Amino acid sequence: EDQVTQSPEALRLQEGESSSLNCSYTVSGLRGLFWYRQDPGKGPEFLFTLYSAGEEKEKERLKATLTKKESFLHITAPKPEDSATYLCAVQGPQAGTALIFGKGTTLSVSS
Amino acid sequence: DGGITQSPKYLFRKEGQNVTLSCEQNLNHDAMYWYRQDPGQGLRLIYYSQIVNDFQKGDIAEGYSVSREKKESFPLTVTSAQKNPTAFYLCASRRAGTNTGELFFGEGSRLTVL
Numbered sequence: 001e002d003q004v005t006q007s008p009e010a011l012r013l014q015e016g017e018s019s020s021l022n023c024s025y026t027v028s029g030l031r032g033l034f035w036y037r038q039d040p041g042k043g044p045e046f047l048f049t050l051y052s053a054g055e056e057k058e059k060e061r062l063k064a065t066l067t068k069k070e071s072f073l074h075i076t077a078p079k080p081e082d083s084a085t086y087l088c089a090v091q092g093p094q095a096g097t098a099l100i101f102g103k104g105t106t107l108s109v110s111s
Numbered sequence: 112d113g114g115i116t117q118s119p120k121y122l123f124r125k126e127g128q129n130v131t132l133s134c135e136q137n138l139n140h141d142a143m144y145w146y147r148q149d150p151g152q153g154l155r156l157i158y159y160s161q162i163v164n165d166f167q168k169g170d171i172a173e174g175y176s177v178s179r180e181k182k183e184s185f186p187l188t189v190t191s192a193q194k195n196p197t198a199f200y201l202c203a204s205r206r207a208g209t210n211t212g213e214l215f216f217g218e219g220s221r222l223t224v225l
Contacts, residue, residue, distance in 0.1 A: 004153070034213055043115075043201055043216035044154075087154070089214075098144050098169060099214060101153040 002027040002092050004102035012108045016077045021086055021105045024070040029093030033071050035064050036087040038104070044087055047073075078109045113138045117202050117217035124189075124196070124224050132187045132220045134202035141206065143185035144214065147171060148199040157200075160185055189222060197224045 003026045013019055025033065032051055036044035048057040050066040057064045061082065063074040073086055085106045089099035115136045124130045134143065142161045146154040156169030160179040174193025179185055185204075189196045199221050203214040 009151075036216075041219070041221075043117075043203075043218050044214075046213045046215070049213055089154075098146075098156045098159050101146075101155075103151065103153040 002090065002100050004088055004090055004100055006086075006088050006102035006105050008105060009103070010106045010108070012110070013075075013078055015079055015109055015111045018074070018076045018078070020075070021073040021107070022070060023073070023088030023102055025088075025090050027090045027092050027100070030090060031093060032091040033066055034089040034091070034099060035062075035071070035073055036089065038085045038087055040085075047086075075107070078107070080109050080111050083107055083109045115202055115204055115215055115217035117200075117220050120218065120220060122220060122222045124222060126224055127191045129188055129190050130222065132189070132200055132202075132222070134185045134187065134217060135183055136185075136202075136204045136215075136217075137183065138204055138206075138215060139182075140204035140215070141182065142204060143179070144203040144205075145169075145175075145177065145185070145187045146201045146203065148201060148219075154201065157187065196222055198222060 005024045007022045035047040038044040048064040053068045055066050061076050065072050085104045087104045089101045118133045144159040145157040148154050155171050157175050158177045160166035176188045201219045202217045205212045205214050
């Protein structure tokens, strides 16, 4: 069964304290791994898509990486406005089917 | 601006009542999806549609129904058969025919059963 597990469930950081969020997955034939940001009471906002092991994508203080079993979302020198829930999702082998989501990591950054 | 519009944002329902959540998109996307989100849970798929007049059940379709009469619209009805309907409902869309295109989400509808 295809599965996505995110850790930790919650993470508290001081402003400027870098860290990483983990997304491990089990899927037969990965066609894409997605990272989203979700603010309270809002819909998820797309951040990155990774397609193959070794691929990396960056956006401001965020950097996503992918291996054959997991993905990391690295947050460098976070600011309070980076506080949100970060969701990881995978696309299985059948094109057009829905994404499978993990439960998310809730990040809190204090100044 | 292109996007996905969900309405209403908040909805209260008495037990035994059916309610319909609206989802409209002007992105010209073929595929549309409904997810449910509960506290501490990931997004769970209710129904999805890849083309007009066709849709498939997701992992938790029991107690829900959908229609896809127009490309732009994918309404979700929460029926009285749904045992625990209080949740945050998210509609999403994606271009069909793409290998792995990202989903675009609406702002969500929060349903509370009184």
